[in-house]
Amino acid sequence: MTARCVMVLGTSSGAGKSWLATALCRHYANQGLKVAPFKAQNMSNNARVVMAPTLPAARGSLPPEGALAAFGRPGGGSGVAPMGGFGEIGSAQYFQALAARAVPDVRMNPLLLKPEADTHSQVVLLGQVSPELTALPWRGRSERVWPQIAAALDALRAENDVVVIEGAGSPAEINLMASDVVNLRVARHADARCLLVTDIDRGGAFAHLYGTWALLAPEDRARIAGFVLNKFRGDAALLAPAPEQLQELTGVPTVAVVPMRFGHGLPEEDGVFDAAPSVGFQAKSASSPTVGCADSYSNDSDGAPDLPRHIAVIAYPRISNLDEFQPLKNVPGLRLVWARTPGDLAGADTLILPGSKATASDLAWLRAQGLDAAITAHAARGGRVLGVCGGLQMLGEALIDVHGVESQANAPGLGLLSLVTSFEPFKTVRPAEFRFGTLIGPWAALSGLTAQGYEIHSGQTAQHPAMAAAGDVAREVVPQLAWQNAAGNVLGCYVHGLFEDADVLQALFGAEAPSLDTVFDRLAGDIARAFAPGVLAQLIA
Structure with missing residues (x-):
């Protein structure tokens, strides 16, 4: 042939x-x-x-x-x-x-x-x-x-x-x-x-x-x-x-x-795009996506008040795997905002910190914009926060990079989860299929769900030793992959592609997006x- x-x-x-x-x-x-x-x-x-x-x-x-x-977790088979x-x-x-x-x-x-x-x-x-x-x-x-x-x-x-x-x-x-x-x-x-x-x-x-x-x-x-x-x-x-x-x-x-x-329903490859005619696009370059403030997608349906209906995704400069959020743009009644300033978060019931190709650098950018204070204030009010991969790492107490994998310095995290991330020379690259344990608070609808996605990350995350000794322990809802704070409104997960799972969409939003085959x-x-x-x-x- x-x-x-x-x-x-x-x-x-x-x-x-x-x-x-x-x-x-x-x-x-x-x-x-x-x-x-x-x-x-x-x-x-x-x-x-x-x-x-x-x-x-x-x-x-x-x-x-x-x-x-190298890939895989320490002790988890061949390095x-x-x-x-x-x-x-x-x-x-x-x-x-x-x-x-x-x-x-x-x-x-x-x-x-x-x-x-x-x-x-x-x-x-x-x-x-x-x-x-x-x-x-x-x-x-x-x-x-x-x-x-x-x-x-x-x-x-x-x-x-x-x-x-x-x-x-x-x-x-x-x-x-x-x-x-x-x-x-x-x-x-x-x-x-x-x-x-x-x-x-x-x-x-x-x-x-x-x-x-x-x-x-x-x-x-x-x-x-x-x-x-x-x-x-x-x-x-x-x-x-x-x-x-x-x-x-x-x-x-x-x-x-x-x-x-x-x-058309496909993720855009080269940057943060919007379905509206007035929103521009980002051409491919060696730099990472640059997006307009508060670019958003929505339709006219208000949706149920107890379900997430206004989501802000933090669009830091080195954002990665943003295509995984395309299903959210396809959910009826959902408003999706790409946020670069604290003002872009106004009215959002859910904040998402996505993946990053340069976590420490993007965390520094986030602080320079004043988004750190806005995110922690949102969480303190009980608002939903989700960190995916690099976003999960940012939600923790500290980023440790002694090998210079991403930067030459360690950095404090946002402190919303009592976790610490160490960057290692090896990189985890593998599919993931897992079952959520018992979640509480706004993310409780995910309890017991079986979901699948994929991992691409260099950092390895664990409980902060000193905080754990003092009794401040993040709830591990998926072993080595997902953690929740005590109040239940902050969730961090290493797995990309959650929103591409039909069961996850149904549980969180009570709705379906068009299938890829469609x-x-x-x-x-x-x-x-x-x-x-x-x-x-x-x-x-």
């Missing part, structure tokens, strides 16, 4: 590559084909835990031990993740795999860059942190990682009928072409037929398409099978004669005009209507 490859390139970040690739995965899967997604290199702090199958050795690649990081264990990939490829009805694995996103600062990213190769690659300059990595990328793509092609490949940014970034491992080099290796998508809502779409095409080498231009105009609002008849003129100039037809659609089928239907007849079939002919 050698898969046909369809590649989605874009004129820029935010053009719609991830969305379109996801829709194509479900479209081709609905034709009865075996489909897999692929993105050679992703830059995102939104990651998922997936299987890590063994790959054949690739000439010129790093030795296996150079690409693997090093074996091939065939678990690893990280970008969330976009995880969702694309689900859309393709495939089991997600690390080959679908062999290289993941997780920004830790404006000019520095942690490098994850085949699902595992690589300190060696992390230390290399950007342009020094490409030849070191290409053999692994090519081997991953070849393995997927051998197992599938169709591989849907997503590019990154723009293929026409001429300052990066020489070290490219994610756009044109992949297209050539896979002999892919390419779609070039642009965001017409930004303006300048035809110039973006023509300029991108013009900067490509002739052999790469020949791979462009069609242009796609994404996020179109208005009468499509008004586009003429531009598509015809563009085809005269390039020989490439415009094969689809995709209408603007808000609230979202994927709707996306597939959208592109089937938007593309010219026969184009999608011709791409894999």
Whole structure:
């Protein structure tokens, strides 16, 4: 089996590559084909835990031990993740795999860059942190990682009928072409037929398409099978004669005009987004998400007064795994606010401290904004507080980092849970399935529920020894994973993905969000209507 490859390139970040690739995965899967997604290199702090199958050795690649990081809890089995264990990939490829009805694995996103600062990213190769690659300059990595990328793509092609490949940014970034491992080099290796998508809502779409095409080498231009105009609002008849003129100039037809659609139900990959037309988006960069104050989503239903209905998620600079909150945006009657100032918390019944790629740094930022006092005041009034992963670590008494994993100094926490977190050189990366014990207070509805999610963290958290000796002990409601304060209104949990569990949503909000299958089928239907007849079939002919 050698898969046909369809590649989605874009004129820029935010053009719609991830969305379109996801829709194509479900479209081709609905034709009865075996489909897999692929993105050679992703830059995102939104990651998922997936299987890590063994790959054949690739000439010129790093030795296996150079690409693997330790994982697991002390005393909890081997300290090093074996091939065939678990690893990280970008969330976009995880969702694309689900859309393709495939089991997600690390080959679908062999290289993941997780920004830790404006000019520095942690490098994850085949699902595992690589300190060696992390230390290399950007342009020094490409030849070191290409053999692994090519081997991953070849393995997927051998197992599938169709591989849907997503590019990154723009293929026409001429300052990066020489070290490219994610756009044109992949297209050539896979002999892919390419779609070039642009965001017409930004303006300048035809110039973006023509300029991108013009900067490509002739052999790469020949791979462009069609242009796609994404996020179109208005009468499509008004586009003429531009598509015809563009085809005269390039020989490439415009094969689809995709209408603007808000609230499609997929998490946005590159930052904190909102369903409302007036809220902007964040393009991909080496820095972490920057969001507008009090960006929010809601609908007109008031909901029951005893259930959480107004949630504020603290949007610190190095926020990670924010895609796990997409289900909250889909819950009827729920208002979701991304908060960066104390004023953004006004009226919220629930505060969420999400994950962070730089916990101590984000905690310092939180204090600089005055959010620490606002959070502790909310908790003192009995308001609900939830900390997830890095947010859990912030809720404790102290952060200890003697190894310099995240910072060079220790820091006090917010003091809402009598816990202490020590950062260790190894990283926990694994799925989690667990059962909540007995919870009290506002989180009591979770008592006894079985839930599942995933862990990605370096810190290890335990009771604060001195406080425990004095009788101040956080209630451990899931062994080594979740703790609650004595009053019951503050809950911290290491597991990401709680709100993607239908039982958790039902227990906390008395409501359901649309299933992912519903979202994927709707996306597939959208592109089937938007593309010219026969184009999608011709791409894999």
